[in-house]
Amino acid sequence: MAAGLRLLLAGLCWSQFRVKDAASSPPPPAPIRCALLDGVGRGGALPGGGNTRPALLRFGGDAETPPEPGPEPEVTFNISDPWGALTPLGVPPRTPPSCELNPTNPQTGSAPWSRPLHPDARSPPTAGGQWWVAAVGTPQYGATALLQGGTNTEGTITAAVSLAVLTHTPTLHGHAGSPIHLHCAFAAPPSPFVLEWRHQSRGAGQVLLAYDSTSARAPRATPGAELLLGTRDGDGVTAVTLRLARPSPGDEGTYICSVFLPHGHAQTVLQLSVFAPPKVILSPKNLVVTPGMSAELRCHVSGFYPLDVTVTWQRRAEKSRPSRSTGGSVMDSWTSSHRRAADGTYSRTAAARLVPAHPQHHGDVYSCVVTHGALDKPIRVSVRLLLAGTEGPHLEDITGLFLVAFILCGLIRWLYPKAARPEEETKVTSPPRNPKYPQKPQIPPQNTSKHPKTHHSHPTLQPSVSCRNHSDLHSSSQHLSSR
Known part of the structure; x- marks a missing residue:
């Protein structure tokens, strides 16, 4: 009985743990409504035209958020997305994404740099079964996934994501001359890959850049286009962003990021608008x-x-x-x-x-x-x-002239400080005199020559006058009288 009680308590604890774990786990993504095209497209290509049927993409089983209102789906896809490439589109708050499904046959691509992935130009043996291309997106996120089908029941298809090419910048607006980053990444099992960036505008297209991971070389590279290759992170996602160093209006248009793997390829589309201010x-x-x-x-x-x-x-x-x-x-x-x-x-x-x-x-x-x-x-x-000739200068002009004159005066005083100062007056001082021995008055010399001279005009001698006070003059007169 004690053993049974312990088992009962253990069961209660385990049930409480499961309830708490379920409450703490995030809710599964909401289903995504899709349009299923009946026609078979090229491997990894974008969905084309044809008859469509309503379909539903489910992630994580039955306990999900109800889908957006819409017609009753004829086909439901239970998607296994190990890298989470499609699940961000179903996590609220969200904008209802656009979604199209297209049956396809996986191919390695016809580009010359993708041929080394399969020298025999045939799909690998593991590529059997049913395949679809799912193109989903919002204004902030876009992804194209290559789905491999599994077990099928009536109205339900099980499929797994084998390759997903995604972007966080499906629509970009850039200024001419400023660098622009066109984000692209892919999620897939570890394997060799080939990357291709293509630009299309006004009905013409060209390959800007191609990269082969096996040789780690770029067999095609256009000046001004740079590849920002990221390492494979823990989620299995590798960044292959394209950087335009100096975009011009001619770089505006559609950009296609294509990833080729040994078992197929997928691509996503970006729209770039370039603006140049006048x-x-x-x-x-x-x-x-x-x-x-x-x-x-x-x-x-x-x-x-x-x-x-x-x-x-x-x-x-x-x-x-x-x-x-x-x-x-x-x-x-x-x-x-x-x-x-x-x-x-x-x-x-x-x-x-x-x-x-x-x-x-x-x-x-x-x-x-x-x-x-x-x-x-x-x-x-x-x-x-x-x-012309209507009136004199305005008040603004007079104020401006006054400020200019004030600045010029200050500049002159700073550059030529001596020229700006008045000359100092020179002080004339007489040599010091001893009051005990006053100076004798100077008597002009008389003419003692015996020979009279003709009349000459002599300049009048002015007695030198020194500035002395009355006491000095009085003492001098007494000294002369005593002598």
């Missing part, structure tokens, strides 16, 4: 108009992509603050057609002819306002109309 020049820079004459403004807009651009004219009167449309101040305006440059950017010119200038137009500000998709806010370039 440069705006308004001429003339100084708008000085003679009274009664008209002037023409030209707004040159260049270097922008795509070609959708809007150019408008605005006028702000001298005594009004808000800008408004030019209205009656413009006689005529026109805009040129788009001109395409060698780098793929566009340019165009807008012009406005003003009405004859009058005194009330003096000081009006005319602006060229450019709006483009590559700009966060419109570009505004302005010029002030000045009527």
Whole structure:
């Protein structure tokens, strides 16, 4: 009986542990509704056209979140996804993904760099059975998986992901001249692989980069395209991101990341949009108009992509603050057609002819306002109309001249400090005298010559005067009288 009690307690503890473990585990992903195409496509290719039937992809058994509302599925796929390539699309909160299923026959691909994977150009023996390509995606995530079928029952198919190519950037927006990373990764069992990046635009396509893991070499590489090859992490996912160092408008278009394995291949699609902001020049820079004459403004807009651009004219009167449309101040305006440059950017010119200038137009500000998709806010370039001979300088001009003069004065005092100071007065001091022995007055010498001389004019001798006080003069007079 004691043994039975111990078994009962152990069973209760185990049941509580299972309940706690089930409560702590995350809920399984929600099913994904798909459109199953009846036609058989190429191995690993994107789904094509044909008749479709509603299908459902389930992950993790029956205890799942209910799928999005939709038609009753005719076929249900129980998917085994060991790398979790498709499960992020079913984890809430989520955007209902688009999904298409297409039956396929696995192939190694026809590219010359993928032939070494199978010299006999045949699928391996393990590629028997049913195969499908599942293409699912949202604006933030996209994946293409190669599914290998297992056991089938009526209306239910068991399948496993054998290769998945995914991206976190299915839609990109980049600026011309700034590096862009086109993310791509694949999940598969360890095996040799070949990677191919292809660019398609305006009906033409080219291979930008090809990489062979067996030789660790790139048999095809285009200048400006770099491969950021990541190591295989613990989840079995390998990054094969493409980096465009200096993209231009010509790099806009569709990018296809294809991965070839010995048992098949899969690919995912990315869309890249390139933007180039415009440069705006308004001429003339100084708008000085003679009274009664008209002037023409030209707004040159260049270097922008795509070609959708809007150019408008605005006028702000001298005594009004808000800008408004030019209205009656413009006689005529026109805009040129788009001109395409060698780098793929566009340019165009807008012009406005003003009405004859009058005194009330003096000081009006005319602006060229450019709006483009590559700009966060419109570009505004302005010029002030000045009527020749109307009035003197404005208060702003006088203030500016005063500041310039003040700065120049300070600069001169700093560079030439001696020149900026007044000369110091020189002090004349007489030599020191001894009060006991005062100086004798100097008597000019007399002419003692015996021979009289002719009359000559002698300069008048001025007695030297020294600055002394009255006491010194008195003592000197007493000294002479005693002698």
